[in-house]
Amino acid sequence: MTDSTTRATFGTKLGIIAATAGSAVGLGNIWRFPSQTAQDGGAIFVFVYLACVAFFGAPIVLAEFILGRAGKANSARVYSNLAPRKKFHYFGYFAITAAFLIMGFYMVVAGWTLEYLELSLTGELARMNDFAALFDALRNDAGTQIKWTVVFVLATAGIVAFGVKKGIELASKLMMPLLFLMLIALCVRAVTLPGAGDGLAYLFAPNLENARSAGPRVLTDALGQCFFSLSVGMGCLMTYASYFGKDVRLAKTAGTMASLDTSVALLAGVMIFPTAFALAAQPETMTETLKAGGPGLVFVTIPQLLQSLPGAQIWSVFFFVLLVLASLTSTISLLEVITAFVQEEVRVTIPKPVVRLSKKVRRGDGNAVLRQEYRFSRPFSVLVISAGVIALGVLCSFSLVENSSLKIFGMSIFEFLDFLTAKLMMPIGGIFISLFAGWQLDKKILAAELTVAGTLSLRFFKVYRFLLRYVAPAGICAVLVCGFL
Secondary structure (H helix, E strand, O other): OEOOOOOOOOOOHHHHHHHHHHHOOOOOHHOHHHHHHOOOOOOHHHHHHHHHHHHHHHHHHHHHHHHHHHHHOOOOOOHHOOOOOOHHHHHHHHHHHHHHHHHHHHHHHHHHHHHHHHHOOOOHHOOOOOOHHHHHHHHHHHHHHHHHEEEEEEHHHHHHHHHHHHHHHHHHHHHHHHHHHHHHHHHHHHHHHOHHHHHHHHHHHHHHHHHHHOOHHHHHHHHHHHHHHHHOOOOHHHHOOOOOOOOHHHHHHHHHHHHHHHHHHHHHHHHHHHHHHHHOOHHHHHHHHHOOOOHHHHHHHHHHHHHHOHHHHHHHHHHHHHHHHHHHHHHHHHHHHHHHHHHHHEEEEOOOOOOOEEEEOOOOOOEEEEEEEEOOHHHHHHHHHHHHHHHHHHHHHHHHHHOOOOEOOOHHHHHHHHHHHHHHHHHHHHHHHHHHHHHHHHHHHHHHHHOOHOOOOOOHHHHHHHHHHHHHHHHHHHHHHHHOO
């Protein structure tokens, strides 16, 4: 424990871009975006998605950056600093809770990537015949899931414990280039396969039949993917922005981050669709598998397809290194949300018979008892939080086992937390952010953060404030409602 209150900052602009993009890039880019594209009209969905990123996602990302840098604190105290004597800090508590619950099940999924990476490195995966049975066996093996969950939590904790510069920034600057290298290598291999053109055409050509079948869902699916992919509503970007210097151009950073995240999603499609169409025995049935998406796509379908390639083991290792990196960059940001809160807000009072201490409290017998308030150090905070995440991950792992009684509303704990956070908490968190930044935040603060060094015009400011106040909340509400239809 420590009483230090010094706040760190990112050291380089490259580190900021790598960390924020890493927070957004995750498994959803790889298994969710391609399936949504297959369902909702190919290029039509891609176009709608890009529009949603520009008019809905990026403005909320920018709002998180503005609040984080202006508030210079964890995602709960940010609201207290910017709106004193009001109760908006509960918005921050909501985001912190969402981050913790997401980690509970996301760490389990991240653990799956480690299991498959080990199988790839040993060559065992290349010798498999029934990948569906392998994945089912893993989901029913709570012990293996817990083992890899613990390993992934410890890997995440080890990075976050080193702090902002030596931990998060350094790791992000190493992992994000490697992630793109793995992804580009897989894309190059995919597009050079015989028959890959059919997959690219399916991805980038407009499919009017699928678009008509989806109807308004094309828009709501694009909005949902946009908010989920950009990591809004969990406090991650707000917490990272609290470590930004005053010279960081927030609008440019938000645009760059959103562009990199979208690039990963598009490249994932370029990797998956040509591979599926080139290697599938029956490409016409493969489209239904692509539409299903989800974990089955990356833990069953893709490994099975990669097995058909020359040098299958190498490509399998590349693919699961990609998944591990995508998972780790996300879990780092989630853990940092809670670590910042615990470090800055949680205090322990310990009696001390020393004159230097902060407070005196009189006992009933008249004797003076001196005490001092301590804050948790970063490593200790990370340790405590990690223990809680592991406990939640254990529950999620056992709940996936067949015939498990660990259910909430008929869903496994794993499925319930996924539903609760993705369908409810993240959209609601996004609404909180847009409404607070658009209506409650002092207009001068918003303008000062947005137009730093006069790089943005007042006209853009007015348009941006309109998007925050009306357009973004309406879009998120549409996603929220359609999630239950």
